[in-house]
Amino acid sequence: TGSSRPQRMLKAVQKNATKGDPQSVISAIDHYCRHKEWAMNVGDDKGLILDSVLTEVNPSTALELGTYCGYSTVRIARLLSPGSKLFTVEFNPAFAEVARQIIAYAGLQDKVTLVEGSSGDLIPKMKEQFGIKYFDFVFLDHWKDRYVPDTKLLEDCGLLKKGSVLLADNVICPGAPEYLKYVRNSPRYESRYYKSNLEYTKVEDGLEKSVFLG
Ligand SMILES: O=C(NCCNC(=O)c1cc(-c2ccc(F)cc2)cc(O)c1O)c1cc(O)ncn1
Numbered sequence: 001t002g003s004s005r006p007q008r009m010l011k012a013v014q015k016n017a018t019k020g021d022p023q024s025v026i027s028a029i030d031h032y033c034r035h036k037e038w039a040m041n042v043g044d045d046k047g048l049i050l051d052s053v054l055t056e057v058n059p060s061t062a063l064e065l066g067t068y069c070g071y072s073t074v075r076i077a078r079l080l081s082p083g084s085k086l087f088t089v090e091f092n093p094a095f096a097e098v099a100r101q102i103i104a105y106a107g108l109q110d111k112v113t114l115v116e117g118s119s120g121d122l123i124p125k126m127k128e129q130f131g132i133k134y135f136d137f138v139f140l141d142h143w144k145d146r147y148v149p150d151t152k153l154l155e156d157c158g159l160l161k162k163g164s165v166l167l168a169d170n171v172i173c174p175g176a177p178e179y180l181k182y183v184r185n186s187p188r189y190e191s192r193y194y195k196s197n198l199e200y201t202k203v204e205d206g207l208e209k210s211v212f213l214g
C-alpha cells in the first residue's frame with residue numbers, strides 16, 4: 001500500500017528541513033501543505049496567534065489535545081522556557097508515530113511527552129502518572145465534540161488553576177459551537193475570539209482564548 005498523508009509530510013520535513021532547527025520544520029510543513037497537499041495543522045496564520053498567546057503565558061507545564069503530526073507541538077515546544085514541559089495526547093497510533101519523528105527531527109523530544117490514547121481516559125491519570133499539579137496552558141485541537149467534556153474533566157480533576165489559559169483551534173471551521181457557548185457563558189472563564197483563517201485557505205476560522213478564573 002502507498003504512503004499516508006502524514007508519512008508524506010514527514011518525508012517533506014526530512015527532505016527540506018534542517019535537523020534540530022524547529023523553525024525550518026515548521027516552514028517545511030507549511031510549504032508542503034500550502035503547495036502540495038492540505039493537512040489539518042493549525043498552520044502559519046493561526047500559528048502566529050498561538051505563538052503570541054504562548055509567549056504571553058510562558059507556561060511551566062502545557063497540555064496539547066490532538067497531536068496529529070506534531071506541527072503545533074513543535075510550535076509550542078520551541079517557545080517553552082528551559083525546564084518547562086509539554087504533554088501532548090494523540091488517539092491515533094499512525095498520527096502519533098509520525099509526530100514522534102517530526103518532534104525528534106526538530107530536536108524537541110526532551111521538552112515533549114507524547115501520550116497515546118483517548119483524552120477522556122488519560123486526563124484523569126495525568127496527576128498520578130506524570131506528577132503534574134496544574135496545566136498553565138492547554139491547546140485544544142482534537143475532536144471538536146470532545147472540547148467541552150475534556151474541559152469539564154480538566155476542571156474536575158483539579159488540573160486548572162486561577163489564570164490557566166485554554167486556547168481552542170477550529171471554533172468556526174469545522175466549528176465547536178457547544179464549546180463557545182460553554183466558555184462564553186461560564187462565570188469561570190474570561191473568553192476572547194481571535195479571528196483568522198482555516199489553515200492554508202481563505203475560509204474563516206479562529207482561536208478562542210479562555211482564562212480560567214478559579
Ligand atoms: O482526527 C482526529 N483528530 C483531529 C482533530 N482535528 C480536526 O478534526 C481538524 C479538522 C479540520 C478540518 C477543517 C476543514 C475541513 F474541510 C476538514 C477538516 C481542521 C483542523 O484544524 C482540525 O484540527 C482524531 C482521530 C482519531 O482517531 N482520534 C481522535 N482524533
Ligand SMILES: [Mg+2]
Binds near residue numbers: 040041042141169170
Ligand atoms: Mg485544528
